[in-house]
Amino acid sequence: MGTRRVSLRVNGVPQEAEVEPRTLLVYFLREGLGLTGTKVGCDTSSCGSCTVLMDGESVKSCTLLAVQADGREVTTIEGVAEGGELHPLQRAFQENHGLQCGFCTPGMVMAALGYLQKNPTPSEESVRLALEGNLCRCTGYTNIVRSILAAAPAMNGHAAAEAGVPGG
Amino acid sequence: MVQAVQRYVGGRVLRKEDSRLLTGRGRYVDDLALAGMVWMAVVRSPYAHARIKAVDVAPARDMPGVVAALSGDDLASEWAGPLPCVWPVTEDIKMPQHWPVAKDKVRYMGDAVAVVVATSRALACDAAEAVQVEYEPLPAVTDVEAAMAEDAPLVHEDLGTNKSFTWSHGGVGDVEGTFAKAPVVVKERYWHPRLIPNAMEPRGVLVQPGLSQGDFTMWSATQIPHVAKVTLAMVTGISEAKLRVVAPEVGGGFGSKLDIYAEEALCLALARRLQRPVKWIEERSENYLATIHGRGVLQDMELAATEDGKLLAIRAKLIADMGAYFQLITPGIPMLGAWLYGGCYKADAYWFEYTGVFTNQTPTDAYRGAGRPEATYAIERAMDALARRVGKDPAEVRRMNFIPPFSEPTALVTGLQADSGDYEATLDRALELAGYDELRKEQKARLDRKDAKLLGIGISTYIENCGWAPSSLLGAIRYAGGGWDSASVRVLPTGKVEVFTGTSPHGQGHETTWSQIVADGLGIPFDDIEVFHGDTAVSPLGFDTYGSRSLAVGGVALKMATDKVVDKARKLAAHELEVAEVDLDYESGRFSVKGAPKQARSIPELAFTAWQAHNLPPGLDPNLEASATFDPPNFTFPSGAHICAVEVDTETGKVDFLKYVAVDDCGTVINPMIVDGQVQGGIAQGIAEAMYEEAIYDENGILLTSSMMNYLVPSAVEIPVATLDRTVTPSSTNSMGVKGIGEAGTIAAPPAVLNAVADALSPLGVTDLQMPVSPQRVWHAIKNATGRNGGPA
């Protein structure tokens, strides 16, 4: 059965490794690269705790083989904050008490990040639908949804600032 | 230097836990790795009840990377005692012995029969599959009433019966006489389904054996590191003095991690045997079998009342499903609700009893609310049944039966002295927020126009008792542990503060709340305070976190320790300023001489001079630190009113939320943001219980809801926004006036939801409605009541 060579970028850093084909992407990230921020909360692709971005889109890393990520760009929760500063989305989660135990949080943030990057002005209903694949047992979701809605304008400002345009 | 005057207590202070959790730097058990670490996997029974004929571990032992494969017999010599149950509720209770790995029989689907240890997670999975077990299947029993039948299969043959015990509250007043004479008697039967807790982090254990000293460090996803240290020493025979238990970041518990599990004992024993670090991480599907379930109680609830709805007596008799074994406090769970079946109402007579029964299913134990949701569900649904019976509005029936407002201990019908309460105030506020009268008008309009979507309104005015104490009372009800907690506060020479707490948070934000208490007490900046928890080597004294006890017990202990530090600092300040202690004013961390406010010392200054010890008053230690223990004189009794409005599609049976209002009273609030978060999350869990979740076994004891795909933990799409408000009635149990709030939402919500659906359907003649109110269940109820396939009234 052997191993296969994979080469990908994770949080902007090129990575190369030999992996067994059966290695799930989430375990490659956690145990292979030591990026333990991505969590495993179920075994049926139900809970979304393992959500990462692949080529900018949210995916469940427990339902992908590491070999399927060969040649891709993966972003994990460790790659969201920049220069020691919380990303506006992370800050919104803190300001709106969008987390308690924190275990679903990386997956929630990544699902929301992928969503907001393509939907900069969401409604509450659309945010809830965007989270249909992410389960939380602590918060009752209200504050998670509030966090994401609060982050949207802040992220637009953030993106504008990055592009050298006056913030919105 | 004078500290800036700041008041953290009562403020919406953002959590100091969050920045690590939001950036992926929280370290949960599965995030830890040690050199030379090996992985344990557990071989589990696919049968609910079977005799173990043979266990052949040899095929696993021969596989690559496998370092051990052991059966229950192979491991028998490792145990100094069985897994603990610390609440033998009666003298004559029948207690089975519970070993970490089964030897003779398996008694529930998921019961452990062997373990394998290998050098990787994948190889351990492969090896577990290779173990060959020969079973002789036996008939299983899954229903609590069937389990008590004469010819029922016996879960534990040596006990001779599946009935373990009956515990009685003992009664208050003339129960039989009151029921016999009462003009109105309401009899209801409620099945409270088994629930799977679903903390988002499954359990996990990592044990590091010491290199030469015979010591062990165990990291476990547990709510109770302190209790684990004591009890696991007894199970494994490891000296308690050589066992350190650490609860690192823990991803939720809800009672499911308030337990001592086989896998903790197994990792300790295997680490001892192999002298290597051993790790076990629970799979979610494994969690559904091997981690405790909650509830599973059949409740017969009776109310005696006058014709106009005045409550006279309450009688509750329960049969509780213990599952196949006792876990830590399994037999005591219904007793946690034993004094609450009278709710917040006046009555003359009270009876409560419950019987614990073994079945071939996963053991039950504490799940958020534990006993109190069952009690609240029974009384609040029965109050609605009473209102319908006497033809009154459910709000009115509640109002006429409320205990009037009180601020000093006052007796409930059950005999407990509640600490404080104003039940009518919370109900009034909730009715106002809900727009109750408008909702009733809308309800009538829909009925009048024969709308297929009916509207229902449900009220739940709950009271609960949490922060179980004093310890002497716990002893009197045969609970083996105590109800106290402790805290230490140490002001370091540089003015920073270390706080050590006996509580063990797993999402509750103690680092933040505890810092608020200390920051205000010592006038020290919030960010200069570090809170240490969940490590028996660092905070050795404690009884951990569960039962909404942390603030009302551990938080109060912390306040006491903080006050002691201030007292000590005052002695030093008086000495240094050469005045009497009574001549000092204290405000926000600064002592100043009365009439000469410029002569002053701050707490950080005093911490430094205490450390220098150049000029200490006689008898004062060279530090500013203090410890305190608090064993409360009573419970705290949070209360509140939840009102829910639903729309029921009578054609499909689907229930949608229109409104959910919650007005809670948890006494003094330290951090309103965290309190609201607890309420909001608790309500979601209660709604999940009311509408979505149920562990379903077939008649052979096979768990059908075996994964998150068919055990329906709801998402953001399903859970409505609740409108929250508060009344504040300080507790008389503790100096801070605080009451627990961790479980209130889960206790209050299920009857609010069920009452709403029942209210919508009562014009169709529906009287029997059980949880969870799935669309199918609603459709069946309508069909049974009307003989039709649904549609408007």
Next chain:
Amino acid sequence: MIPAEFNYEVADSVDHALSLLAGYGPEAKLLAGGHSLIPMMKLRFARPSALVDIGRIAALSYVEQDDGHIRIGAGTRHHDVHHSPLIEAGCPLLSFTAGLIGDPQVRHKGTIGGSVAHGDPASDLPTVLLALDAEFVLTGSGGATRVVPASDFFKGFFETAIGPEEILTEIRVPKLGASSGWSYLKFSRRAQDWAIVGVAAIVERSNGGIGSARVALTNMGATPLRASSVEQALAGAERDAIPAAAAMAPEGTSPTSDTNAGANYRRHLADVLVGRAVEEALGGP
């Protein structure tokens, strides 16, 4: 949960995939998005000897149109089907339904071909494609193709017309005309769940009434089903015929019972939902 060991091959073309499949024999499986297969492998309910990854064959991912049809590459992801302007213009029923599958993460990986080839009667897309009279292009070795109409494609529980040495390569969907109304009603307890019952309805409107109707059912038997009796009762009918026609929805179905719903409840839901779907497809009175 980690799959048992297997061999892994990346196919760079359909032909390559077919030769890899032939080489590994019947225990090998195709991997597209993997969102049906990998969960089964993790639970070790599925243990293929080899996975042939067709997820990197760019030529399988496209949406094109000709005169009367939209042609969709089997490797097109649900997300792309959901957001395709061509599909939304020509067959909004399909783009709408693709947005109901699983959750956003699943839709970012799962493919229309994978969903169809899996043959799960609880899936939404097969039902919609059956109602649409879609056609499935199957490619065999040497590039030989055959076209199977949806009515002949779904053979049984997780069983389709795809042969052991064939790959589903394209889905062809007739465009809906301006007079066509449509609906897909998915009844589930949670948003991320499979349908307890789903109903697809396409109504050709005619003078305010129904010219013809196509109705198909999800999870009402071993395969997606056309509700033929309902369709016959609706042909040329007026709006007030809908309830009686919908009541025929359970005819010829054989729904299962599970923890969410018994067979009788599913039959009842089929009745209610068919009525509502046809009403919605017909549009406001």
